[in-house]
Amino acid sequence: MPHTSGRTAYDVVVIGGGAAGVAAAVSAARDGATVCLVEKYGFLGGAATNSSVLSYCGFFDQQGEQVVYGFGEEFLEELRGYDLYRRETYSNSGNTVILLDLEATKLILDKLTANAGVDVLFHSTLHAAKRGPGGIESVMLSHRGGDLEIVGKTFVDCSGDGALLAAADAAHHLSPPDQRQASTLVMRVGGVTEDAETSPEAMDRALAAYALRTGVELGRSNSTCVRLPLSRELMLLLADEHIDVLDVQALSEAERRARTRCHDYLNAFVSCLPGWEQAYLAATGPQLGIREARRLMGQETVRAEDVSGARRRPEDAVARCGWPMEDHAVAGSTSYHRIAGQSWYHIPYGALASSDVENLWAAGRLVSSDNRAFASLRVMGTAFATGQAAGLAAALYAKQDSVDIAVLQQALVGQGALV
Numbered sequence: 001m002p003h004t005s006g007r008t009a010y011d012v013v014v015i016g017g018g019a020a021g022v023a024a025a026v027s028a029a030r031d032g033a034t035v036c037l038v039e040k041y042g043f044l045g046g047a048a049t050n051s052s053v054l055s056y057c058g059f060f061d062q063q064g065e066q067v068v069y070g071f072g073e074e075f076l077e078e079l080r081g082y083d084l085y086r087r088e089t090y091s092n093s094g095n096t097v098i099l100l101d102l103e104a105t106k107l108i109l110d111k112l113t114a115n116a117g118v119d120v121l122f123h124s125t126l127h128a129a130k131r132g133p134g135g136i137e138s139v140m141l142s143h144r145g146g147d148l149e150i151v152g153k154t155f156v157d158c159s160g161d162g163a164l165l166a167a168a169d170a171a172h173h174l175s176p177p178d179q180r181q182a183s184t185l186v187m188r189v190g191g192v193t194e195d196a197e198t199s200p201e202a203m204d205r206a207l208a209a210y211a212l213r214t215g216v217e218l219g220r221s222n223s224t225c226v227r228l229p230l231s232r233e234l235m236l237l238l239a240d241e242h243i244d245v246l247d248v249q250a251l252s253e254a255e256r257r258a259r260t261r262c263h264d265y266l267n268a269f270v271s272c273l274p275g276w277e278q279a280y281l282a283a284t285g286p287q288l289g290i291r292e293a294r295r296l297m298g299q300e301t302v303r304a305e306d307v308s309g310a311r312r313r314p315e316d317a318v319a320r321c322g323w324p325m326e327d328h329a330v331a332g333s334t335s336y337h338r339i340a341g342q343s344w345y346h347i348p349y350g351a352l353a354s355s356d357v358e359n360l361w362a363a364g365r366l367v368s369s370d371n372r373a374f375a376s377l378r379v380m381g382t383a384f385a386t387g388q389a390a391g392l393a394a395a396l397y398a399k400q401d402s403v404d405i406a407v408l409q410q411a412l413v414g415q416g417a418l419v
Contacts, residue, residue: 005119005127010036012391013152015126018046019056020364020383021158022109023071023354024391027216027415029116029158031393032107032406036142036150037118040125044109046160048100048380052186054235055088058381060096062342063324064089066318068415069110072384073324086229092200092222093109093336095323098381101230103367112414122147126159129167136168154394157362161246162294165366170357171297175371177244181291181328181378184223185239185258189266190282192234196275198225203269210268220332221361233282237289240332245290255342259284291328291365302352307376310340316405317346317387317419318412321364321382325375346419347377351403352390359397363390370385388417 010030014021018041025037037044047053059068059076066073066138076098079085086099113120121141128140138151139244155166192198203221213219224237239261241254262284269276305311307325321343326339339345351368354360362368363386365378377386393403409419 002066006109007119008149009151010034010119011153012156012394013150015139016046016134016155016157016364017044017120018158018160018161018364019048019380019382020387020390021046022113022314023384023387024033024158024363024394025118026112026116026391027071027388028395029118029393030415031392031395031411033398035118035129036152037113037120038124038126038139038150039120042122043106044113044381045105045145046103047289049102049345051285051287052102052188052283053380054100054102054287055098055224055226056381057095057097057379058321059098062094062324063095064345065322067313067322067344067418068381068385069349070385070412071388071416073416074112075384078111079104080267084229088226093344099226099229101228125142126163126167129164129166131357133270135357137160139164139167143401153398154359156283156394157360157366157389158390159295159363160293160365162289162362164360165296165362166206167295168357168360171355173297174294175292178242179329180369181375182242182330183245183254183288183290184237185241185262185285185288186232187239187262187265187281187284188228188233188329189236189279190233191229191278191280193275194232196278197273198234201274206272209272210264216264218261218268223334225345232290236265238262240328241288244257245288245293251288255288256383257350259287292374295366295374296356296362296368298351299353300348300356300368300371302347302351302373302377303366304370304372306345307373308336308337309345310343312342313344313346313348314419316348316350317391318352318408319347319382319385320418321377323376323379323382325372327372334391349393349403349408352386353403354394355396361390361393363387376378385417388412388415
């Protein structure tokens with residue numbers, strides 16, 4: 001079970017319990033820091049568990065070389081221990097992913113945080129932050145019992161949406177809605193035979209026939225369709241929504257639209273594709289998988305040319321990323337822009353450190369980046385690496401009010417990470 005102590009003051013406070021947040025919290029705790037991890041749901045895992053995005057992208061570059069180790073590799077070792085390690089390379093893109101089981105992912109992340117002594121606060125939503133002359137002093141959380149103030153020496157925003165960046169009025173970037181990555185409601189489909197037809201070409205024909213019969217145009221069929229371990233359900237990423245996820249009315253309408261569209265996709269495939277005759281919709285989401293909202297304005301910014309050129313900068317590197325620029329800026333369409341040599345590039349320390357709040361870092365899809373670089377480094381496998389670096393940076397700062405990059409790199413290597 002998650003560890004809780006009743007404490008309300010910490011060395012490191014991490015907002016958001018996805019891949020980046022768990023990596024940040026555990027890594028900081030192992031460095032000797034007292035750590036509070038704040039999560040608005042009743043489980044860890046972020047988009048993997050709250051949106052059923054049951055694949056970790058970014059552990060491997062397109063040559064198949066593993067570029068994320070450290071805490072991320074510990075998670076993979078836990079999967080191996082449950083005989084649930086499944087690695088798959090997509091023939092259409094050349095990308096390699098790790099497939100996940102929903103409940104095992106929750107259980108493993110609970111175990112890793114508890115063993116590290118992290119205090120986890122579930123069902124807790126950040127609604128305010130207090131700043132002083134030295135940076136953020138505390139955050140206010142809302143939970144079922146009321147409000148709670150958590151004091152910290154340092155803070156790491158791994159919320160995905162940049163909740164702490166906004167609450168603390170820290171410098172951040174927010175692209176216009178029409179330039180942001182689309183969100184997708186994942187659908188999990190059971191009852192599909194192992195030899196069922198799942199090719200994009202067959203799905204296109206099924207959607208065309210469905211449109212002719214019903215007048216409902218669905219469009220997309222050229223996205224992820226993969227069979228999950230254990231459940232053998234198909235995970236499909238088809239129902240795209242290009243909306244402002246920070247507009248609650250637009251987001252609410254998009255959730256309803258996307259759920260309806262998932263049922264239409266299922267009906268189209270059941271009526272036309274061999275092996276789908278007994279298929280059923282096991283789950284949607286539960287919520288839209290959100291790719292983009294706010295992100296940090298850091299001391300440095302990762303740019304598209306850093307990605308495409310496979311830029312190496314060992315003097316200040318804290319993580320590696322081997323995922324290509326996977327652009328979903330147009331709903332219903334995905335385009336890829338590859339890294340030179342199908343290799344990887346470095347993410348520098350400055351892209352995780354706030355440009356204007358001394359004791360604030362960010363990781364995951366909040367890393368400081370331009371729009372095209374963001375389409376690469378936002379993925380969850382890479383988030384393990386940036387989260388570990390941000391958590392260790394915060395722990396080091398809590399000890400000595402500064403971060404020596406060479407010492408941070410040494411600490412990362414000591415925890416098994418690649419820099």
